[in-house]
Amino acid sequence: MAGNESTTRDELTLRQREILRTLIQSYVDTAAPIGSHTIQKLSALDVSSATIRNELAALEELGYLEQPHTSAGRIPTVKGYRCFVEQLMQQVELPVVEQRMINHQFHQLRPAWDQWMRLTAAVLAHKSEAAGLVTPPRAFNSRLKHLETISIRDTVCLLIVVLQDGNVRQEMLVTESAVDQDTLSRISNKLNALLRNRSVREIESSTNPEVTGLQDLERDVLQHVIYLMQQADQRTLREIYRDGLDNVLRQPEFVDSDKFRQIVELLEHRTFLEEVLPRILNASGVQIIIGGEGGHEAIEDVAFVLSPYGIKGQASGVLGVMGPTRMQYARAISAVQYIARLMDNLMAEMYATNT
Amino acid sequence: MAGNESTTRDELTLRQREILRTLIQSYVDTAAPIGSHTIQKLSALDVSSATIRNELAALEELGYLEQPHTSAGRIPTVKGYRCFVEQLMQQVELPVVEQRMINHQFHQLRPAWDQWMRLTAAVLAHKSEAAGLVTPPRAFNSRLKHLETISIRDTVCLLIVVLQDGNVRQEMLVTESAVDQDTLSRISNKLNALLRNRSVREIESSTNPEVTGLQDLERDVLQHVIYLMQQADQRTLREIYRDGLDNVLRQPEFVDSDKFRQIVELLEHRTFLEEVLPRILNASGVQIIIGGEGGHEAIEDVAFVLSPYGIKGQASGVLGVMGPTRMQYARAISAVQYIARLMDNLMAEMYATNT
DNA sequence: AGTTAGCACTCTAGATATCAGACTGCCAGC
DNA sequence: GCTGGCAGTCTGATATCTAGAGTGCTAACT
Numbered sequence: 001m002a003g004n005e006s007t008t009r010d011e012l013t014l015r016q017r018e019i020l021r022t023l024i025q026s027y028v029d030t031a032a033p034i035g036s037h038t039i040q041k042l043s044a045l046d047v048s049s050a051t052i053r054n055e056l057a058a059l060e061e062l063g064y065l066e067q068p069h070t071s072a073g074r075i076p077t078v079k080g081y082r083c084f085v086e087q088l089m090q091q092v093e094l095p096v097v098e099q100r101m102i103n104h105q106f107h108q109l110r111p112a113w114d115q116w117m118r119l120t121a122a123v124l125a126h127k128s129e130a131a132g133l134v135t136p137p138r139a140f141n142s143r144l145k146h147l148e149t150i151s152i153r154d155t156v157c158l159l160i161v162v163l164q165d166g167n168v169r170q171e172m173l174v175t176e177s178a179v180d181q182d183t184l185s186r187i188s189n190k191l192n193a194l195l196r197n198r199s200v201r202e203i204e205s206s207t208n209p210e211v212t213g214l215q216d217l218e219r220d221v222l223q224h225v226i227y228l229m230q231q232a233d234q235r236t237l238r239e240i241y242r243d244g245l246d247n248v249l250r251q252p253e254f255v256d257s258d259k260f261r262q263i264v265e266l267l268e269h270r271t272f273l274e275e276v277l278p279r280i281l282n283a284s285g286v287q288i289i290i291g292g293e294g295g296h297e298a299i300e301d302v303a304f305v306l307s308p309y310g311i312k313g314q315a316s317g318v319l320g321v322m323g324p325t326r327m328q329y330a331r332a333i334s335a336v337q338y339i340a341r342l343m344d345n346l347m348a349e350m351y352a353t354n355t
Numbered sequence: 356m357a358g359n360e361s362t363t364r365d366e367l368t369l370r371q372r373e374i375l376r377t378l379i380q381s382y383v384d385t386a387a388p389i390g391s392h393t394i395q396k397l398s399a400l401d402v403s404s405a406t407i408r409n410e411l412a413a414l415e416e417l418g419y420l421e422q423p424h425t426s427a428g429r430i431p432t433v434k435g436y437r438c439f440v441e442q443l444m445q446q447v448e449l450p451v452v453e454q455r456m457i458n459h460q461f462h463q464l465r466p467a468w469d470q471w472m473r474l475t476a477a478v479l480a481h482k483s484e485a486a487g488l489v490t491p492p493r494a495f496n497s498r499l500k501h502l503e504t505i506s507i508r509d510t511v512c513l514l515i516v517v518l519q520d521g522n523v524r525q526e527m528l529v530t531e532s533a534v535d536q537d538t539l540s541r542i543s544n545k546l547n548a549l550l551r552n553r554s555v556r557e558i559e560s561s562t563n564p565e566v567t568g569l570q571d572l573e574r575d576v577l578q579h580v581i582y583l584m585q586q587a588d589q590r591t592l593r594e595i596y597r598d599g600l601d602n603v604l605r606q607p608e609f610v611d612s613d614k615f616r617q618i619v620e621l622l623e624h625r626t627f628l629e630e631v632l633p634r635i636l637n638a639s640g641v642q643i644i645i646g647g648e649g650g651h652e653a654i655e656d657v658a659f660v661l662s663p664y665g666i667k668g669q670a671s672g673v674l675g676v677m678g679p680t681r682m683q684y685a686r687a688i689s690a691v692q693y694i695a696r697l698m699d700n701l702m703a704e705m706y707a708t709n710t
Numbered sequence: 711a712g713t714t715a716g717c718a719c720t721c722t723a724g725a726t727a728t729c730a731g732a733c734t735g736c737c738a739g740c
Numbered sequence: 741g742c743t744g745g746c747a748g749t750c751t752g753a754t755a756t757c758t759a760g761a762g763t764g765c766t767a768a769c770t
Contacts, residue, residue: 071750
């Protein structure tokens with residue numbers, strides 16, 4: 001929507017920009033419409049409220065502000081917020097003490113993905129005072145490191161697939177007739193030899209007679225290996241770690257229980273996230289989505305600050321926060337940025353060259 | 356609370372019971388206080404509304420009902436609901452067609468735990484029209500089936516532990532100096548020989564000189580094996596699959612966004628569940644918790660219908676639904692009961708004797 | 711004793727009215 | 741181009757009223 005309304009750098013006068021910034025900063029705090037008088041007091045401008053009223057009218061005309069009703073103050077529109085984050089807001093770095101604390105927390109943890117994800121979501125939520133979201137890193141065309149087949153009982157065995165990046169997937173496999181561990185070991189040895197260090201694409205399209213010539217049980221296992229590897233490559237879509245949902249739901253814009261429910265459903269059903277996150281994955285740097293920009297009017301009142309993290313082309317995920325449009329963007333951005341870089345480093349350690 | 360108020364079978368006359376049943380059934384539908392007139396119309400009783408009023412007063416006196424305010428109808432108290440589910444409600448079985456459909460859905464699935472959990476939560480939510488909750492089965496003192504150490508790069512290796520029940524746990528392990536795959540393989544072979552088929556308790560308390568005499572890296576790996584096995588035994592506490600939260604949040608009792616938020620936080624923070632679920636695990640059959648019975652007044656308006664499932668002493672979990680106290684108990688119970696039994700069977704298939 | 715009709719009484723939810731307060735928009739003068 | 745002043749508008753809070761639903765009680769009935 002609103003593809004024609006851009007926020008060019010010189011559409012606004014300096015004073016208008018100052019007014020817009022003051023207004024948004026104040027609105028973020030109070031959640032109440034801001035009037036000309038308030039802005040006069042808050043801003044450094046030395047003009048009367050009447051002048052500010054004129055400017056407010058102009059800003060409204062241009063689409064940066066709106067009035068809930070005649071004779072209330074103004075509140076920012078999506079366009080207003082967008083201008084704010086792109087031009088008016090001053091970027092801040094996360095304070096060094098906080099950086100240290102976060103680093104400390106991460107390095108105290110056992111090196112396990114799900115712990116990292118949980119902590120990441122928690123830290124994001126805490127630092128940005130909004131809801132933290134993290135997807136596990138999604139491997140890109142990852143290679144098979146090792147596979148193992150273990151007999152659980154007569155006709156049930158467990159297939160374990162370890163990928164180059166340390167990702168482990170398993171699946172139970174029910175056979176028609178009983179298979180003993182020796183047979184399974186033989187199969188896994190054979191397949192290991194054939195498939196090791198190959199990506200799922202290579203395996204699928206293999207014309208190696210030893211691969212195409214597999215039979216029965218072996219072929220069955222192979223199919224499952226492929227399935228598991230595909231799963232691993234798509235991991236992003238399924239699991240999303242989150243934390244601090246209550247930070248958002250506490251906000252006054254969500255006293256209306258309908259909006260409230262919309263958000264909960266948004267996160268429960270995930271259709272929105274599954275659509276948006278892949279776009280972020282292919283971008284670089286912090287991306288901001290305000291009020292359902294890009295065709296999602298349904299979630300007018302929420303904004304996302306998201307960033308990809310990880311190693312492009314090898315394994316990457318998305319992390320960020322979700323908050324009301326009226327959120328502390330500067331704080332959120334600095335948190336997201338810092339943590340994304342932190343994760344970059346952690347992943348670089350894990351994935352460092354080892355071919 | 357209210358330890359002295361029991362719901363003995365003959366505290367109420369037949370007519371009072373009929374009135375209480377009618378009232379609750381109607382209240383479940385309408386969510387509005389029920390008056391004497393409504394009950395007269397709805398019940399099969401051939402008495403005047405004045406008589407019913409007398410009985411209602413008596414029921415209120417006994418603690419089964421309450422009035423939101425003078426001159427409104429009555430609504431059930433926790434005690435009223437409890438009496439309803441224990442004595443008044445008629446149990447129903449899940450219709451056979453639905454049973455078939457559910458079975459079909461389960462058997463169409465790949466045999467993987469997380470898929471089962473997801474489906475279980477979804478089916479529970481759908482059949483009971485409330486929120487479905489499932490914890491993964493928690494193994495009890497499970498035994499080591501196999502362990503594997505795989506080099507990821509110089510100083511990083513991946514430890515994979517497979518338990519008797521097919522549960523797989525992994526962890527990354529960072530060593531001080533580089534270790535190659537050969538060394539790792541030797542270690543895992545040695546440990547496999549030593550630890551296979553042992554439970555975590557046996558391993559921890561082992562006095563076998565070969566175990567106590569392990570050194571350096573081996574001991575390090577052993578420590579992690581123990582850690583992972585302990586993790587597996589405690590799995591219940593962490594992950595909870597859920598679905599259909601919106602079924603609950605849609606209910607009129609939660610238009611108040613405070614109550615609304617309480618529920619969301621209840622499920623997000625999990626402290627309540629982590630306290631209640633273990634109790635269920637040790638019970639047998641369907642357990643019903645109404646309005647925070649047992650010291651959780653905070654969640655006055657929600658009820659749980661929960662059941663343990665799985666194989667006692669080997670691996671079991673908890674599944675059930677959460678809804679408003681004003682929920683369709685009969686429907687919920689039949690769904691929970693059926694699905695718990697279904698899971699029992701699935702698990703029996705997986706765990707069938709294989710020593 | 712148990713049941714019932716009748717009636718006065720109570721309390722709520724919703725509608726209507728009123729009013730102070732907060733802003734705006736505009737005009738005329740600086 | 742800016743500003744003070746002022747009329748006009750809209751909200752939100754508060755008060756008042758009313759219809760309706762439902763109770764509790766009493767006195768009569770079986």
